[in-house]
Amino acid sequence: MRESEVIERLRRIATAPEARGLLDDVAVLGDLVITHDSIAEEVHFLPQDPPASVGWKLIAVNLSDLAAKGAVPAGALLSLTISGPGAWEMDFLDGVEAACESYGLPLIGGDTVAIRPGAPRVFGVTALGRAERVPGRAGAVPGDLLVVTGPLGAAGVAFRAGRLAPPPQRLAEGRRLAAVAHAMLDLSDGLGPDALHIAERSGCRLVIDLDLVPLVEGATRADLEFGEDYELLAATPDALDFTIIGRCEEGSGVSVPLRGWEHF
């Protein structure tokens, strides 16, 4: 049994329109967008990673989901599943606090659960934001331009150097793009798989020119397959001042053979 079967099962439960078919990484309730992401030790971070960086990344990743919906952060709830509070957890919370302050995200709730020693730590964040127009993954049409909000590859470069890359903060860019874009998401799985999400949901083909894709210093095209860049990818009739990397056409699929991150 694979992750897709769990997602399919969840979709059959989540039939309310606010769920958006669980296809957009976000729920919409009135003017609120709500997103939840969990990270687990040994999967999303390692015991030897600096705990403050893990805490920062947890908040940053959830803010990225809000940015991709053009939302203004309204608050977050934090869930800690830990075998007991120690110095690691306190440093982790330092990182959470620094990120919340940096992003203007009020922490408005939280809960703690004690698991047995040796079990992997699990952290969850529910982030809430306010948005007027919420682009999803569907909606891209032939003729749209594909734009990204910054250079890619930083997470892969950092991984090879044994570091965690701090995700970029694209709240302002997300709000500007949300006003015009037909479809938008944040690049977490990798440019290839994330472009495919838009192509499949929108029913069109995404043609990407790899020569136009901006890379951070030291990155190669192989780093595009690492994912976790958290720049925004939008299909939009107006590129504003963002970097154009391709366009939407009639058809299906994505023009570049880029793999990405598999969750299960």
Add this chain to the structure above:
Amino acid sequence: MRESEVIERLRRIATAPEARGLLDDVAVLGDLVITHDSIAEEVHFLPQDPPASVGWKLIAVNLSDLAAKGAVPAGALLSLTISGPGAWEMDFLDGVEAACESYGLPLIGGDTVAIRPGAPRVFGVTALGRAERVPGRAGAVPGDLLVVTGPLGAAGVAFRAGRLAPPPQRLAEGRRLAAVAHAMLDLSDGLGPDALHIAERSGCRLVIDLDLVPLVEGATRADLEFGEDYELLAATPDALDFTIIGRCEEGSGVSVPLRGWEHF
């Protein structure tokens, strides 16, 4: 280091008024109340527990938090941290679905994380509801009556029989009490500790007459210390038609020496 130190640390981060000082098990954002609870294998449930019952209980416990705020359920996000989807997970989701349908709670979001085989499963729910007046733990005053919405002890009786007790559904009762009560919560830690939460936050003494506390069939007073009854306890000038078990007085503490469930 103890749980209280983590909570204190979280409180120093959660300074926004919407957080209510993390003292009410709930955040308030406009007319929305938002609660998050996680449950972990080996802590809140055992591998041999029927998975559908675990799924039902997870939803029911979060609904209980909404009931204690007089809220109408608006939606829930579900987070699954599992080593891989199998028959256990599918049965668990059957229980989640049945509870959502029974309670009229739309599932509007969710995410999954794959952990290594053998690691305890962790599930989180963010539940959102709409409420006009949201009683907290503070606000009880001398002269208030203490009422409960049903008989206690069911969880302890079920535990001794090797079963999970399905939490009661008190949404309607919660809404009626929220319109008049000065303070309210759902009984999860146990009557003694939960009454103490209200006493400490309200700055008064809670005098409980154990002869007035209704018990389910087969329960003894010892079962009051098990917790997890999920009936509502309110301090209110008007008892409506609920069972009176005591009153608020000047002073501090709780008159009955009942212990309860310690989370760490």
